[in-house]
Amino acid sequence: xxxxxxxxxxxxVFLAPKPWEDWSLFGExxxxxxxxxxxxxxxxxxxxxxxxxxxxxxxAQSEMAMFGTFAMWSIxxxxxAFFSNPWVLLVLAGLFGLGLGAVVERVVIxxxxxxxxxxxxxVTLGLFLVLNSVATWIWAQGELPKSFPSPLSVLDxxxxxxxxxxxxxxxxxxxxxxxxxxxxxxxxxTKVGLAMRATAQNPLAAQLMGINVGNMLTLGWALSxxxxxxxxxxxxxxxxxxxxxxxxxxxxxxxxAVLGGLNSVPGAVVGGFIIGVAENLLGTYTPHAILxxxxxxxxxxxxxxxxxxxxxxxxxxxxTVRKV
Amino acid sequence: xxxxxGVTAAYGPIVALRGxxxxxxxxxxxxxxxxxxxxxTSTLRVISGLLRPQSGSVEFEGMAIDRLSxxxxxxxxxxxVPEGRQLFVNLTVRENLELGAYLRRDRAGxxxxxxxxxxxxxxxxxxxxxxxxxxxGGEQQMLAIGRGLMARPRLLLLDEPSLGLAPLVTREIFxxxxxxxxxxxxxxxxxxxxARLALDIxxxxxxxxxxxxxxxxxxxxxxxxxxxxxxxxxY
Numbered sequence: 383x384x385x386x387x388x389x390x391x392x393x394x395v396f397l398a399p400k401p402w403e404d405w406s407l408f409g410e411x412x413x414x415x416x417x418x419x420x421x422x423x424x425x426x427x428x429x430x431x432x433x434x435x436x437x438x439x440x441x442a443q444s445e446m447a448m449f450g451t452f453a454m455w456s457i458x459x460x461x462x463a464f465f466s467n468p469w470v471l472l473v474l475a476g477l478f479g480l481g482l483g484a485v486v487e488r489v490v491i492x493x494x495x496x497x498x499x500x501x502x503x504x505v506t507l508g509l510f511l512v513l514n515s516v517a518t519w520i521w522a523q524g525e526l527p528k529s530f531p532s533p534l535s536v537l538d539x540x541x542x543x544x545x546x547x548x549x550x551x552x553x554x555x556x557x558x559x560x561x562x563x564x565x566x567x568x569x570x571x572t573k574v575g576l577a578m579r580a581t582a583q584n585p586l587a588a589q590l591m592g593i594n595v596g597n598m599l600t601l602g603w604a605l606s607x608x609x610x611x612x613x614x615x616x617x618x619x620x621x622x623x624x625x626x627x628x629x630x631x632x633x634x635x636x637x638x639a640v641l642g643g644l645n646s647v648p649g650a651v652v653g654g655f656i657i658g659v660a661e662n663l664l665g666t667y668t669p670h671a672i673l674x675x676x677x678x679x680x681x682x683x684x685x686x687x688x689x690x691x692x693x694x695x696x697x698x699x700x701x702t703v704r705k706v
Numbered sequence: 707x708x709x710x711x712g713v714t715a716a717y718g719p720i721v722a723l724r725g726x727x728x729x730x731x732x733x734x735x736x737x738x739x740x741x742x743x744x745x746x747t748s749t750l751r752v753i754s755g756l757l758r759p760q761s762g763s764v765e766f767e768g769m770a771i772d773r774l775s776x777x778x779x780x781x782x783x784x785x786x787v788p789e790g791r792q793l794f795v796n797l798t799v800r801e802n803l804e805l806g807a808y809l810r811r812d813r814a815g816x817x818x819x820x821x822x823x824x825x826x827x828x829x830x831x832x833x834x835x836x837x838x839x840x841x842x843g844g845e846q847q848m849l850a851i852g853r854g855l856m857a858r859p860r861l862l863l864l865d866e867p868s869l870g871l872a873p874l875v876t877r878e879i880f881x882x883x884x885x886x887x888x889x890x891x892x893x894x895x896x897x898x899x900x901a902r903l904a905l906d907i908x909x910x911x912x913x914x915x916x917x918x919x920x921x922x923x924x925x926x927x928x929x930x931x932x933x934x935x936x937x938x939x940x941y
Contacts, residue, residue: 573808580794580805587792590754592780592809592857700796 419658483607643699795839806856
């Protein structure tokens, strides 16, 4: 009996490496987590950008990005030489997202502005379904998933001593970090950035300053759409393209945004990196019988619930006091 | 300069203004008195384009402005310092002042006006880098007025500048409002609960009751009016 039990427990599914047995593995997982975390940070930022200025959680964020990525896939296959360059596609994905975000705000969100939160939630869920169905209708004929090009190799890795990191993940990190830095500069060093922050904080006062609040909201949605679009084009080469490909990213990014504090821009970035690292470490160090790779998403969400029990506003979120 | 003619306005089913008419002459200080809920703030909201009148007209220098958006109205030089100050509390004092000049493009002029605001309110210069929310009530009111001045207004709408302030601070604020009017030639429309102070600096005043103008006269006459004395001056 005893032998049977110990034999069972030493079966591969119950075995997991321990961090202190191999620090370079630990280091590698942390680095990989940070690299993926940039992607979550990017989408979390897209969520926060909309939430802090309109109190709306855009559930259609993932599908807007998915739609844009499919559109890029179409023009990639259009045969025009210019569009066969993955760098060009990446930039265009951002621009497409920018336009889509602005259109969605003007056409879908503007009419329900000021309506109860639940109404708006249902509208964004509706948008989710519409975009998903339309994308399936247009693009999901024939074989799925479809492959999407990357400017760097998805298969090759760089050796940095203690870790070997896939080239494409470095790209995700670099582009993600670049986009975040640009956004930070926009917010902190430009007049329009200051106006956006002012609008997010006090729309009434912003109006009295002569700020066109409607334009600022459109701009917020546009920037959010751009971040989502870039994120979609960055991850598509890895996970391949199908109508639900952005959903896991959205869930992790929600977790990241809530963890960091839904109204905090730095919080979204920090939350993204924490979720990225946590996902990798949990996946590496928990025995598969207890937590298979398919359990890493629920586990991330459990982590989220645990943190929110302790700090409901998230790590860097501010408690907002609303005066009526 | 500014003329309201028979303005009615409502928040959904709740009627706020029932045919308000008033006139503000260029270069003057005019005050609107009245109890809570009389329609003082609603009048300012209509002028700033935050509340659409259902009927009546609002004219600024002969031009109808009741269909304009709030930012277009600021562009004309009508700037409101709202009730409860409505500062951007998480932004710095400096950023709040910069936002006051949001529609302006003349960098040199903005810098000049910043110095001017700091000369009126030296404490703001010291607290430039501090979050607006960390200021005391009086300092916040100073910042709200300073922010309004940064737009280089021609007509300044002040909504309850004395609200929640100690008497000494209130007097200081009113001294500066007078200076702004006399030295800069900025026309002021002042909504105020403290009728005594308001009638001291205003040339004329309107008394609102439940959305109607019930009295309109020069300040010296209002001060002598039996009704005003009893209801608003308390003697």
